[in-house]
Amino acid sequence: MKHFPGSTKRQRNINLSGKSKPSSGLIIARGERARREAERQKVAAATKIQSTYRGYAIRYSVRRARRADWDRSVGFPAALPPTDYSDDSLALLLSFCDAADTEDVRRLVFIISAFHLDDEPSSLIGLNLAENSRHRLLVTRLFRVLLVAVSSISVRHATTLTQALRILSFLSCAITYFPDQADTTYFETITGLIDRGLIPHVSAFYPLETRTATLAIILQSIVLPLRPGIRANRPLAYTNFMQVFLTTASLDTNLFSAIPVSIFRKLLDIRQLLEAATQLRVDRLSPEQILWLLSYLIAFVYDPELPISSHHLALEDLISSHPLYQKADIARPLDSRTICGLLASTLNPILDAYGRKIRNQTSTPDRQPIVPSRAQAGLFVEFEEHLNPPEFVQRQLKILLETDFISNLTDGITWNWTTPSSSTQTVCIHHAAQRFTLHLLLYFRFLEQKLHNRLFLARSQDDMSLLATLYNQVQKTHTFRGGVAGVDAILDGLKLTHQKTGGTDPQSSEWTTILLFLDLYCFSNIVMDDEEFFTLGDKSLQSNQLRHLVDFLKNLAFVTYFEVSEIESQVSDEPLQQLFTKPIRVLQLNTRLDVAGIHGVSLPWIRNLAIRILRSLHRRDSRQKIFPDGFWLMKEINTEGTTHLIAEEEARQQELEQSRNIEESDSDSDTDDVAKTTSANSNIARRPNKRHERTLRHNYLAAIAPRLGVIQNLPFFLPFRTRVSIFRDFIRLDQARRGTGDRDLWRLSQANPFQDQPGTKSKHHGIIHRDRMFEDAYDEFYALGESFKEPIQITFVDSFGAEEPGIDGGGILKEFLSCVVQELCRTDTARSVPFFTETEDHTIYPNPFLLDELPGDCGKLENNSASDLQIAASREAMDLLRRIEFLGRIIGKCMYEGILVEVVFADFFLLKWSKVMLGNDDVGLGVDDLKRFDRSLWKGLQALKHYDEQTIKNLDLTFAIENILRVTDSRAPTGVTQRIVLVDLKPGGSQIPVTSSNRLEYIHLVSKYKLAAQGKQQTNAFLKGLSSIISPRWLSMFNQSELQTLIGGNESPLDIDDLRKNTIYGGIYTIGDDKQEHETIKMFWRVLKRLRESDKRAVLKFVTSVSRAPLLGFSSLNPRFSIRDAGSDSTRLPSTSTCVNLLKLPRYPSETVLEEKLLYAANAGAGFDLS
Structure with a gap:
């Protein structure tokens, strides 16, 4: 009886006797x-x-015998080619x-001399090919053999050539009788x-x-298969010609240099080609092949007519006199407008395929992450052109813009296709144009500037600007009217895919019109200054039109931020309207390229x-002012009670990027040899996991980017106070991350004598003399x-060298920063040149x-060499730049601490604060900003726009500008010399x-330079210092005037009632159960309320x-304010x-005494001696 151990599994059979070896008999048998x-x-x-050899030998002997028989029957080789042949000899x-x-190739060349295929089709040869089935089959087989033969022939020798x-x-002649042989193999051979x-x-x-x-x-080998004759006989000849021949690289040098494109244009049927x-x-073509096809088609249609030689x-x-060539049907002449429409209709699907190919090559995780860089501040990268088109391709596309194609294209764009009389062809040409x-604007960035200029200056047939005509079309669309009222129509349109619409859906056509108008209007806003924008010409919109456009754009921007999941159709169907309160969703890495x-x-x-x-x-x-107050706010974006969440997302995104940079910069090596080997092997195994983790990180950042995108790129959608709250939340989180959120605890940690661990923060203390405030602060x-x-x-030191009394609990810091800021326009003591102007x-x-006014006092360096001058100037320049950088830190410290200072920066300078620090040198400054910089220069440039040619010539202006510099020179009588630099x-x-x-x-270059x-x-030095304290992305929430308010506060009068409501009382001034203020407090508020605004500010x-x-x-x-x-x-x-x-x-005892004492103390300027 077996013992039951409690488990139904079969017990392991453990044999401790060792593995037995096979016997010698088994080894011998094996x-x-x-x-x-x-x-x-x-x-x-x-x-x-x-067997293989016998078969080869028999075939070889049979072929050799047949070669001998054939040579005897036709007399090969002979001095003269045969005049006739039989089907048996051909077989x-x-x-x-x-x-x-090579000998068989000679036989092929010998026998084809007996064919007279270039005779008229009604000749005997033509009739034989048309009627005799055996003969036709043999010639067809001969055609295929010749294709193989000619593809292997070397053209480097005269005989084989x-x-x-x-x-x-x-x-080329035979293919006219066999149109089905004009396949891809034929054109690949050519x-x-x-x-x-x-x-x-x-x-x-x-x-x-x-x-x-x-x-x-x-030429006839290319043209005769495409002869414009009976089209039904060669339905695929032109298609195969385009599929193979017109996708070949470098035909411009290998073919068109000897046979001009204009000859092809005359000999081919352009309508049939298109x-x-x-x-x-096109899906079988590479992006490079598509570009060559595009350029050749443009060359066949629009290459300029150049004088051709007699040759x-x-x-x-x-070719035109060849018996087998037939001219194109002249009963259907093509005008330039029809050709333009046909070309646009032809190239659209080709460009669609080009876009798909490029997207497939640039959408892999390792090559193009979807996460925007820090320099783009939340803006996703636009569609990136992957290929640098060859010179011929670029030249053909540029030629396209220099011909009448653009005017015809403009006519197609502006045709009023909505009228009942519009034909189907007119509507198709309109949409295709x-x-x-x-x-063109999406795929070829090198055309963008020139094409924008042509379109901006283009006019319709009724002499309206293209911009105005496009807007008239846009405002009639259902999409635009619905988009002005709400987001539903926009969302429905953007969710359309090309697979569902094929690009011909009416709603998709409306979006084409809208996007084309928006792209051109964006360019017009760049080239038009305020004078042109507000003159209400035919390129500018009226106020009500602007309101409708902005309403549409606000809803469009909202949808592109908060309905990403709906549009991309790659994530959950849940909309992003509750983005600030919903958990994070993971986006797919690839972005759709057929939106709308x-x-x-x-x-x-x-x-x-x-x-x-x-x-x-x-x-x-x-x-x-164009729009009323509050017009830019968007009520749909509700951030009430969630500003801290937005700030947390910013902090989390910043930490993730920092950790990614640290991780990518870390080395996986180890000092121990064994550890090195183990690490190397494990790194190979972990590499796919790291790529997966990097993809997940990209997805995560892409998912949370919309939370900050609106605030960083369209901050005016939110009220200013809301953005200030978010700004302060940014700073509070940064302080918490650095461990300085609670100042008292931080100071206590610095005063702890036992806290001497490495890495702890050191106490930052400075002794500042009031008579050299900036220099001490810098040192x-x-x-x-x-x-x-x-x-x-x-710790302040007065003019007598005594330390001023006062407990530095934050108030002395305010005094210190305010005094240093007041020296922004100070004159440098060493060179008498102000840091700011x-x-x-x-x-x-x-x-x-x-x-520019370096090297300084030339008299002091007169005994030094030129290199010494350069070294001294370089050192002085670096020292000045470091001081300007420190001034940027001072302003950043004021903003970081929430201390308002009385300094007003220029608008054009404030505009650079967030953009330059985010790596964008093009801050959009133009001639309109020059008005605040130098009004007289701005007036002169505005006048220059309206001068006639002779007046401009009399001004003798060149593309250069003079700078007058003041250089210190002790040898000059006044100590200063002037130097003019061109x-x-x-x-x-x-x-x-x-x-x-x-x-x-x-005008543009002068504005850009100034x-x-x-x-x-x-x-850049100032902004470098500022950015070390305040993140540029925090500042991107504010425009110039708002930044100035953030620095210096509002100019509006002080709200004494608000101050009184938020005041805390101590001592006998504490409000008791009766809720009544002390009589002295009542007197204080009455006195403060009737003071002049300047005195109120002095008291504050x-x-x-x-x-x-x-x-x-x-x-x-x-x-809080306390009394x-x-x-x-x-x-x-x-x-x-x-x-x-x-x-x-x-x-x-009285209000008079209180007012006298209060004003005296407020205006005494005694530092902290009264504390």
């Missing part, structure tokens, strides 16, 4: 079997070899002919010969007098287009770098001549005169060190503790 199997394989292999030749054998040309002549240098070798071996006839053979494109299998005329006559124009049913259009591209127009219009509105704190964010402690409006910006606005600009044709470029290029080093600064109210009101003042009693001595002045915003107010 070896015998292997030997017998080897013998059988040898016998079978020998039998197969003998015998085909039975043994080897296309790779002659053979190839004879075969080509036969094939292109193969051309690629192997057929034409250059013809030019080398044949003299000029016979070269024309030789080139005619090559119509055949509908049968193309080329003779070549054309040889708009799609083709949009495709249009190939090449992606959601990021549409979003970027809407953002650029909205930001441009918002800037114009900030310069000159004490410049070396801190980014650590300048952390709390610092200040003022505009006519008394706004400041970095002095553009600060570095700066070219473009290469060789001083030699290029300004004319009426290039004055707009001159506002961007001049003083760029000083600006006396208590808080800042003369302006907090941006979020006095409720956000931290700590505590200071005894009953009426002769005592009020005192303060600015570190806690505390006013120590004695109990005065």
